[in-house]
Amino acid sequence: MKLQTQITLKKETRNLIDYTSTILMLGSCFTENIGNKLNYFKFNSEQNPFGILFHPKAIENLITNVINEKKYTDADLVFQNERWHSFDAHSNLSSTNKNELLNNLNSSINLTNKKLTEASHIIITLGTSWVYRFIETDVIVANCHKVPQKKFLKELLSVDKIIEILDAKIALLKSVNNNVNIIFTVSPVRHLKDGFIENTQSKSHLISAIHSVVNARKNTFYFPSYEIMMDELRDYRFYKEDMIHPNKTAINYIWEKFTATWFSEDSKSTMKEIDVIQKGISHLPFNKESKQHQQFLKNLSIKKENIKKSYLL
Known part of the structure; x- marks a missing residue:
């Protein structure tokens, strides 16, 4: 009996x-x-130097600012709820200290600029087609930072607009790193605050647009995270208690699919070795001073050194 459809x-x-x-x-x-x-x-990976970015325009803005080596100043910040924020970044970067935020933003620009030019693979996860436009500047923001909603206009990016954004994004990345592999995926997290119908429409726009721009001959690809969650893991037992975010089991399942599709066989062997080391590091011994445990730590250290020598980690 077959109890699951598989992609x-x-x-x-x-x-x-x-x-x-x-x-x-x-x-x-x-x-x-x-x-x-x-x-x-x-x-060797880096994730979200500007924090979580939910929609295509926010990521395009980031890439543009990074390539242009934008220098953030006081004029780029907004003060809300006793904290300084940037409309280009997630609230994780926000701070009560203006200079600290500016330093973090400008350091992230420099870091990301280096990563863009060095990257062999850039993985871009799109979450929603819904965006918020700050009325005062007529600019689409990455995050509203709890600024009153009346100061924004909520818009749904059309498929054509998202295609335009993705094309611009690919061109920008290729302009500084022509050989980079770009992997697009759509987040399986449902944005139900927008509404059930609105979430489906939003995800559909993203998927349609991505499939209009991906081309293996140009090293642009699609990985179906969203489809795996919706079709293979079609059960609420694969969600966290909020019934919106994938739980640990679902994340592990999608990760296994991703590694099976995109990772070399040699890397998979090394991952198994590293997994053993990581589990060993987290192991809590009954007696830290015992000879057995000291030998165990010594063996772990040897394994770590061998991997470092093999891959210069």
């Missing part, structure tokens, strides 16, 4: 991710889930 995923045969790859991840909160996995397995 057929084509194993990529070139430009695979391995331990020589440099990976930059940008986008919605699902980016954090995959980024945390990459960190756990010690890949």
